[in-house]
Amino acid sequence: MAHQKIDTYAATLNPEVRQAVRSNSAAGTEKRYEVLGSDFGNPDPLRKLAGAIKQHTIEHLDQYLEQAERSLTANGVKVHFAVSTQDARQAVLDILQQTGCRKVVKSKSMISEEIHLNDFLEENGVESVETDLGEYIIQIDHDHPSHIVKPILHKNRRDIAKSFEREGLGDYNDDPETITRRARAFLRQKYLQADAAVTGANFVVAESGRMVLVTNEGNSRFCLAGTRVHIALIGVEKLVPHDRDLAVFLNLLARSATGQQLTVYTEFLSGAALPAQPSGPREMHVVFVDNGRVDTLASNCREILRCIRCGACMNVCPVYRQASGHAYRSVYPGPLGAVLSPMLAGKGFAQLGDLPKASSLCGACNEVCPVDIPIPDLLLKLRNRAKEEHLPSPGSPPMGGFALLATAPMLWRTAMHAGIALDLTPKGLIPVPALQEWLKIRTLPAWRGGKFRSWYKNRPAQGKDRQP
Amino acid sequence: MSHRDQIFQGIRQAITALPERAAYPDYDTAAVTTPRWLPAAEENETLFRKRLTGTGGFFFESPADCAAWLKKDGAKSVYLAPEVAHLAADFAAHLEVVPAYTRDAVDRIDAAVTVAHGAIAESGTVILTDSGTPDRLAALAPWWHIAVVPRTGLVRTIGEAIAALPADPGIVWVTGPSKTADVEGILIQGVHGPGRQGSFFL
Numbered sequence: 001m002a003h004q005k006i007d008t009y010a011a012t013l014n015p016e017v018r019q020a021v022r023s024n025s026a027a028g029t030e031k032r033y034e035v036l037g038s039d040f041g042n043p044d045p046l047r048k049l050a051g052a053i054k055q056h057t058i059e060h061l062d063q064y065l066e067q068a069e070r071s072l073t074a075n076g077v078k079v080h081f082a083v084s085t086q087d088a089r090q091a092v093l094d095i096l097q098q099t100g101c102r103k104v105v106k107s108k109s110m111i112s113e114e115i116h117l118n119d120f121l122e123e124n125g126v127e128s129v130e131t132d133l134g135e136y137i138i139q140i141d142h143d144h145p146s147h148i149v150k151p152i153l154h155k156n157r158r159d160i161a162k163s164f165e166r167e168g169l170g171d172y173n174d175d176p177e178t179i180t181r182r183a184r185a186f187l188r189q190k191y192l193q194a195d196a197a198v199t200g201a202n203f204v205v206a207e208s209g210r211m212v213l214v215t216n217e218g219n220s221r222f223c224l225a226g227t228r229v230h231i232a233l234i235g236v237e238k239l240v241p242h243d244r245d246l247a248v249f250l251n252l253l254a255r256s257a258t259g260q261q262l263t264v265y266t267e268f269l270s271g272a273a274l275p276a277q278p279s280g281p282r283e284m285h286v287v288f289v290d291n292g293r294v295d296t297l298a299s300n301c302r303e304i305l306r307c308i309r310c311g312a313c314m315n316v317c318p319v320y321r322q323a324s325g326h327a328y329r330s331v332y333p334g335p336l337g338a339v340l341s342p343m344l345a346g347k348g349f350a351q352l353g354d355l356p357k358a359s360s361l362c363g364a365c366n367e368v369c370p371v372d373i374p375i376p377d378l379l380l381k382l383r384n385r386a387k388e389e390h391l392p393s394p395g396s397p398p399m400g401g402f403a404l405l406a407t408a409p410m411l412w413r414t415a416m417h418a419g420i421a422l423d424l425t426p427k428g429l430i431p432v433p434a435l436q437e438w439l440k441i442r443t444l445p446a447w448r449g450g451k452f453r454s455w456y457k458n459r460p461a462q463g464k465d466r467q468p
Numbered sequence: 469m470s471h472r473d474q475i476f477q478g479i480r481q482a483i484t485a486l487p488e489r490a491a492y493p494d495y496d497t498a499a500v501t502t503p504r505w506l507p508a509a510e511e512n513e514t515l516f517r518k519r520l521t522g523t524g525g526f527f528f529e530s531p532a533d534c535a536a537w538l539k540k541d542g543a544k545s546v547y548l549a550p551e552v553a554h555l556a557a558d559f560a561a562h563l564e565v566v567p568a569y570t571r572d573a574v575d576r577i578d579a580a581v582t583v584a585h586g587a588i589a590e591s592g593t594v595i596l597t598d599s600g601t602p603d604r605l606a607a608l609a610p611w612w613h614i615a616v617v618p619r620t621g622l623v624r625t626i627g628e629a630i631a632a633l634p635a636d637p638g639i640v641w642v643t644g645p646s647k648t649a650d651v652e653g654i655l656i657q658g659v660h661g662p663g664r665q666g667s668f669f670l
Contacts (some may be wrong), residue, residue, distance in 0.1 A: 020652070027653060038503075039504065039505065041504055046501065049493055052493040053492070055490040056492045059483060062476060062483060081470070083471045133650045152650055157652055179651055180656045184659060187660060188609065216647045216648060216659075217659035217660050217661070221640060222609075222660045222661070224638070225604035236479070244627075246630050247631075248497070248500065248501060251626055261590075261643070262591050263643070264523075264643050264645070264646060264661075265646075266640065266641040267641075268638075268641075269638060273598055273604070274637060276598075277599075279603050279604040279605045280604050294479055294482060
């Protein structure tokens with residue numbers, strides 16, 4: 001029998017990788033649960049509030065995006081807009097060329113993964129170096145992140161030690177501390193040599209134009225201390241209305257992502273560095289990127305635009321834990337990715353239309369979501385869309401026969417009576433491949449067809465029951 | 469049509485099609501974001517010390533204590549920001565004091581003492597600003613960073629710190645030493661920023 005693509009991938013996964021993904025994501029879920037529980041008891045009021053603020057924001061996005069543009073401009077920031085992947089890449093390249101920048105350091109940003117910025121910059125003669133430790137390892141391995149917060153969840157220390165040796169960062173050594181020290185020594189030279197920093201943003205406040213950027217390693221701070229031009233690539237949905245809303249989101253983001261009260265470095269940027277400040281960008285650019293978000297806003301899955309990219313949904317997901325991030329064949333894995341990736345794919349929906357089926361609809365992703373996105377509901381809507389678009393559905397048994405029986409009472413009754421024949425038939429001889437597959441690991445119970453039907457017909461009427 | 473107009477037109481079309489739109493929720497920041505363990509009676513200073521230590525940071529009773537610890541922990545040279553230049557004698561007793569921080573000193577100067585704008589007690593966070601920090605690099609590149617906290621700049625909660633964000637283009641909250649758990653989930657301190665983060669009050 002044909003399998004879903006995600007199952008096919010999961011079956012080929014190295015057992016060591018599966019174990020690492022499973023234990024690391026489970027640990028993430030545990031930490032989140034402990035911290036939110038001990039700090040807030042029941043975190044639901046806070047999650048639901050954050051969700052309501054984001055839902056309000058995306059449903060008034062025209063107003064807030066315009067306000068953000070005005071605030072940023074008043075802060076001296078140059079604001080650009082990009083509709084597609086190509087537009088966003090080109091916008092970055094244009095800024096780099098206009099400002100004479102040849103070397104770029106990058107702080108982890110999922111949107112730059114979406115548009116494959118590094119490859120594009122390299123093709124155009126710009127050196128672009130990832131500075132988050134995990135992302136740097138991804139870059140030298142020509143690999144892709146398998147988790148949005150922990151990009152190298154699928155690699156072990158020996159893989160990394162080999163890559164460092166290959167890149168000339170010292171002899172083979174798989175001690176995590178040594179690996180980190182070597183990256184520290186190498187990357188700080190890159191910060192100081194670079195002309196421009198490319199970052200994402202976690203939040204942009206419409207009323208003040210403040211941009212918030214969080215990292216644990218301090219790499220984004222170093223990017224913004226070493227370079228003279230700052231370019232921030234930001235999805236149009238990243239807005240929050242007011243500065244005060246940041247208290248709500250910052251109290252949720254790190255706790256949900258890594259179980260910390262706050263991420264180590266939380267930066268609030270509202271423009272280039274002060275003239276008196278010797279280190280830091282002299283100019284700042286913001287590129288607001290659509291890349292499928294506006295279409296998502298127009299769809300019945302717009303709630304996914306509330307997402308603050310904490311990764312809690314993938315940590316808790318039984319399918320993600322079993323399949324790992326690459327199984328989702330897109331930048332965003334896990335339950336978030338199963339909704340967002342096919343949506344952002346636009347005309348390519350058909351290629352990722354199977355992802356919404358990669359879920360048991362257990363609902364854990366909704367329960368842990370810091371902005372309370374009803375992910376299972378969105379998955380169902382997308383399954384429906386895949387059906388309406390007649391996408392192939394491998395792994396689902398053919399339902400035509402059942403549909404015929406279920407809509408014709410006469411046929412149903414006959415089938416219920418005839419079913420007894422199953423008890424008399426050697427099961428191995430029934431020529432239905434799906435049934436044979438099923439029977440490999442299960443046995444059929446004795447036929448009881450028609451029992452419910454006859455009970456339902458003969459049950460006492462409800463009114464009679466209630467009489468004393 | 470420009471990219472900007474195209475995006476705004478798409479957003480307006482999507483939004484006007486909605487039967488109703490979610491209102492901005494009314495909320496009280498302190499009521500929803502204050503951790504339930506936050507002790508009502510404990511002073512901010514005591515709380516800050518406790519929380520800073522909890523993040524892997526260090527708290528010192530005095531500049532002299534700090535200087536002695538830096539030496540013991542392996543630092544040889546220290547840069548003192550102009551605002552704390554008057555503490556030079558305390559540090560000179562243990563370390564070589566460097567009066568200026570320059571870009572080419574990134575790997576040469578072991579430690580830096582800078583002045584924070586303030587701090588957040590509930591999270592052990594120090595608040596640095598562009599106007600208050602002499603050089604972004606000085607507070608980031610050395611292995612040891614000491615952020616001196618003015619007692620008047622200490623607030624209790626994250627919510628209060630957000631409500632009092634200074635008008636500065638480059639504010640950074642630092643909560644403990646630079647960290648990663650990218651390699652097999654093992655916690656390593658001192659990735660790009662300081663491996664040791666400390667504070668004392670002034």
